[in-house]
Amino acid sequence: MRKLIVTENITLDGVIEATDWFDVADREGVDQSDLVAELREQAAASDAVLFGRVTFEQMRGYWPNRTDDTSGVTEHLNKVTKYVVSGTLREPEWDNTVILRGPPAEEIAVIKTAPGRDIVATGSIRLVRALIAADLVDEYRLFVYPVVLGTGERLFAGATRVPALRLVETRPFRSGVVLLRYRRR
Template sequence: MRRLILTENITLDGVIDASGGWFGPGGSDPDADESDILEELKRQMAEEQALLLGRVTFEELRGYWPAHAGEPDGIGDHLNAVPKYVVSRTLGDPAWANTTVLRGRVEDEVRALKAGAGGPIGMTGSVTLARTLTAAGLIDEYRLFVYPVVLGGGARLFPDGTALPRLEPVQTERFRSGVVLLRYRVGRG
C-alpha cells in the first residue's frame, strides 16, 4: 500500500493558511538563506511518486509552477512531470499535464489511490483536504516545516477537537533560517 505523506509549512501556533502573507512560493523571507530547506524539499519530492491536492491549492500551484519549468532548482520540472491528483467536484479541464481529477467521495478516492501501484504520495497545502484525511486516518506521515512566526489566528492544521493516533517521531532538523522540520509517522499499534 502506498503511503500518503502530508508536508506543510506551519507557524508556531499551528496556522497553515498562507493568506496572511507569512509564506509564499519562495519561502517566508526573501532575504533569508533557505537553500538548506530547498535541498530538503527536493530530496522529499524525489521520493514522492504522485501529488495529491485540493482544488484551491491545485489552482494556486497551476498558476505559478508551469511557468517555472527549466529553472535550476528543478521544482517546476518535477511538478509538471509528476502525476497529480486533485480532489474536486467543480473543476473542469485541469489544464496541467499529468493531472487526474478525483470527483467521488474523498475518503474512497484516496483509499483507492493508496491501494494502487506506485510509491509514496505527497500532499501539501489543501487545508480542508488535510483535515478530512486526518480525520479519516488516511495520512501516514506528517512533515511540518515550522516557521518561527506567531499569527494569533488563521486556518490551523489541527483545529480544536482534532484527535490523532499516536505519532512516532522520525526526524527533527533545524535550518539556518530558524525553520525546524518535525517529521512524524502515524503509529498503527
C-alpha cells in the same frame, strides 16, 4: 502500499493558511541550500501530489511556467501525477492531472494501494482535515517557520481523530525553519 504524507508550511502557533509569512525564510542573504536540498530529496521520494481544488488552482496559476525556479519544485510538479479532489473542476489545464470526483477517502484509499512512491498532500486545508478524519495519513512533515500569527486556519483545528504520533526526525535549517516529521505510532 504507498504512504500518504501531509507536508505543510506551518507557523509556531500552528497556522497553515497561506499568507506572506513564508517570506521570513527567504530573507536576502540567507543561505537556503540546505532547505532546498531537503525539498529535492522529498520530491524524489514521491511520484504524486494531492490537492483540493482551491490549492490546485493556486498552484496551477503559479508553478507550471516558472522559469526562475532554482528549487526544483516546478520541474517536479510538472512531471508527477497530480490528483485534485473536485466536483466542479472540468478541465485541469495542467499535464498529468487526474480529477477525483468520488468520495475523497474512498478514491485516495484506492490510490494508496496502487504501485508507486509516496503521495504528498500539501495546502488543501479542508481536504487534509478530511484525510486525517478518515485515518489515511501515514506521516506529517511540518516545516515550522519562526513566526507567530495569532489567527488563521490551523492544521489540527477541531481534530479529534488524530492517532498517536511519534517524532521520527527534527531538522533545523539555516533560515530558521525547522522540519518536524511525525509518523503514526
